[in-house]
Amino acid sequence: MNEDKIQHYGDALYEAWRAGRTIAPLLEQEPEITLADAYRIQLRYIERRVAAGETIVGKKIGVTSKPVQDFLGVFQPDFGQLTSGMVYQEGDTIDLGSLIQPKAEAELAFVLKEDLQGPGITAMDVIRATDYVTPCFEIVDSRITDWKIKIQDTVADNASCGVYVLGKAKGDPRKLDITLAGMVLEKNGEIFSTGVGAAVQGSPANAVAWLANTLGELGIPFKAGEVILSGSQSALVPVVDGDELVCTVGGLGSCRVKFAGRSAA
Amino acid sequence: MSMNLTPSLTLSREDIVRLCERVEGAQTRAYAIPKLTDEYPGMTIADGYAVQLELRRRFLAAGHKQVGWKAGLTSRAKMKQMGVDVPSIGFLTDRMARPENSAIRTGDLVHPRVECEVAFVTKKALQGPGCTRQDVLAATDYVLPAVEIIDSRFSGFKFDLPSVVADNGSSARFVGGGRPRYVEDLDLPTLGVVMEKNGEIVAGAAAAAVLGHPAEAIAMLVNILAELGEGLPAGSFVMSGGITEAVPVKAGDSVIARFQELGSVSMRFVE
Numbered sequence: 001m002n003e004d005k006i007q008h009y010g011d012a013l014y015e016a017w018r019a020g021r022t023i024a025p026l027l028e029q030e031p032e033i034t035l036a037d038a039y040r041i042q043l044r045y046i047e048r049r050v051a052a053g054e055t056i057v058g059k060k061i062g063v064t065s066k067p068v069q070d071f072l073g074v075f076q077p078d079f080g081q082l083t084s085g086m087v088y089q090e091g092d093t094i095d096l097g098s099l100i101q102p103k104a105e106a107e108l109a110f111v112l113k114e115d116l117q118g119p120g121i122t123a124m125d126v127i128r129a130t131d132y133v134t135p136c137f138e139i140v141d142s143r144i145t146d147w148k149i150k151i152q153d154t155v156a157d158n159a160s161c162g163v164y165v166l167g168k169a170k171g172d173p174r175k176l177d178i179t180l181a182g183m184v185l186e187k188n189g190e191i192f193s194t195g196v197g198a199a200v201q202g203s204p205a206n207a208v209a210w211l212a213n214t215l216g217e218l219g220i221p222f223k224a225g226e227v228i229l230s231g232s233q234s235a236l237v238p239v240v241d242g243d244e245l246v247c248t249v250g251g252l253g254s255c256r257v258k259f260a261g262r263s264a265a
Numbered sequence: 266m267s268m269n270l271t272p273s274l275t276l277s278r279e280d281i282v283r284l285c286e287r288v289e290g291a292q293t294r295a296y297a298i299p300k301l302t303d304e305y306p307g308m309t310i311a312d313g314y315a316v317q318l319e320l321r322r323r324f325l326a327a328g329h330k331q332v333g334w335k336a337g338l339t340s341r342a343k344m345k346q347m348g349v350d351v352p353s354i355g356f357l358t359d360r361m362a363r364p365e366n367s368a369i370r371t372g373d374l375v376h377p378r379v380e381c382e383v384a385f386v387t388k389k390a391l392q393g394p395g396c397t398r399q400d401v402l403a404a405t406d407y408v409l410p411a412v413e414i415i416d417s418r419f420s421g422f423k424f425d426l427p428s429v430v431a432d433n434g435s436s437a438r439f440v441g442g443g444r445p446r447y448v449e450d451l452d453l454p455t456l457g458v459v460m461e462k463n464g465e466i467v468a469g470a471a472a473a474a475v476l477g478h479p480a481e482a483i484a485m486l487v488n489i490l491a492e493l494g495e496g497l498p499a500g501s502f503v504m505s506g507g508i509t510e511a512v513p514v515k516a517g518d519s520v521i522a523r524f525q526e527l528g529s530v531s532m533r534f535v536e
Contacts (some may be wrong), residue, residue, distance in 0.1 A: 066466075177457075177525055177526075179459075180457045180458070180459060180523055180524065180525035180526075181455070181457050181525055182454075182455045182456050182457030182458070182470070182471025182472065182473070182525060183455075183457070183471055184454055184455050184471045184473045191341075191473055191474075191477055194470045194471035194472075194473050194474045194508075195457075195469060195470060195471065196457035196458060196459055196469035196470060196471060196525075197457060198457075198459040198466055198469050198523075199459075199466070199469040202466065248454075248455050249455065250452060250455030250456055250457050250471065250525050250526075251452070251455070251525065251526075
């Protein structure tokens with residue numbers, strides 16, 4: 001795909017995000033988009049956000065569970081960029097007016113204390129380079145109408161990232177069994193879904209290693225201090241005004257988030 | 266949550282014995298039968314327990330030893346699917362126990378499935394009604410990881426609550442193992458579990474999937490026992506219900522259930 005088209009679709013996603021509206025699936029407009037094209041479109045979209053004043057603060061890994069991979073017909077995860085404008089603190093109320101068609105996912109986030117330069121990174125390197133892990137919510141959102149996404153659409157749309165919230169609890173992956181730690185997600189005081197770390201690529205550390213190696217091949221840095229959302233361990237939760245979600249990771253702690261307002265869609 | 270079992274008995278003693286013999290035949294010779302309500306559409310849950318207790322009476326008379334009980338249908342999703350608001354229970358005997366890491370025959374089972382569960386071993390007797398989660402935790406000696414091999418004797422795993430209760434809650438085999446722990450050293454609801462079959466992850470969840478807390482299922486079991494006129498003796502082995510969905514197994518399969526803080530339980534299946 002030529003650079004003009006990459007820019008065109010990257011700009012279209014940026015404008016849709018800024019205006020809080022959706023666009024038709026890119027694959028409907030352009031059936032020949034490859035996965036590599038989709039990552040170039042994502043890069044353009046994120047460059048626009050950075051040019052408008054945001055900074056890159058980390059990465060998210062998506063499509064990590066077998067059911068989602070089967071649904072999208074792919075056999076590996078995808079990734080997107082986390083920017084400074086996406087960050088909420090635990091206890092904050094998320095303004096649904098800033099989102100289009102949001103859904104929440106409970107995850108384990110990693111914060112790095114050393115650079116991870118792939119290729120050649122293993123899960124053991126990930127544990128070594130991790131400062132701490134923390135329970136978190138990613139609020140996914142799609143700039144594609146009605147979430148009618150194929151893998152190229154979601155990758156181009158920054159892996160459908162919306163905003164995220166890190167919990168205050170911090171865990172050392174040398175003291176916590178991140179693979180077997182359970183994940184309990186409650187919505188308005190009732191259990192919504194449960195999960196376990198191993199549902200993410202056998203272990204969340206495997207997902208982070210995959211990302212380090214993938215970024216290494218693309219020449220994208222993976223730096224100390226960055227946040228990595230390692231992939232959903234819960235069902236997708238629809239959220240509306242007044243909802244409160246709590247996710248709790250066994251042996252680690254909780255992250256709590258509230259929602260207010262009306263989303264654009 | 267009262268089931269008022271006694272008033273809703275509809276089967277005659279003769280019918281109960283007849284159905285019990287039908288279930289016993291299917292269990293001991295491993296064949297599928299139509300669900301009992303096909304012939305007795307008015308059959309109630311109380312009738313189901315009457316058949317189950319007759320089955321237990323016959324097994325104990327034949328020299329089997331009861332080791333405890335199991336709770337089934339303990340996830341909200343599964344109860345909703347079955348249109349009921351109570352779990353079911355079934356009795357466990359020494360003949361159903363298999364050692365950790367052993368080879369389990371499938372030839373004497375109809376269509377076995379495996380589930381990860383937290384099992385409780387009690388040190389004090391528990392008596393309903395009114396038994397609470399706190400009562401259960403106070404009466405618990407230790408918990409351990411377990412795999413239940415359920416095997417509905419009904420064709421196509423299709424059943425309703427009275428039929429499954431009569432079939433002893435689909436109880437077939439169980440394997441306890443891993444690492445025994447004190448409940449006060451654990452946060453049971455957030456305990457994660459993973460089921461692997463032939464090296465591949467086939468199910469994963471946290472123990473809160475069982476009524477929010479596995480001890481809640483034991484309390485409900487004790488309260489159902491009270492309606493049947495029984496208590497739960499000290500020293501009982503009680504399985505609290507599937508945390509993960511039931512996964513079909515066949516000869517040649519190898520299964521390992523991995524539990525946060527509790528170690529693992531493994532077994533393989535042979536013809």
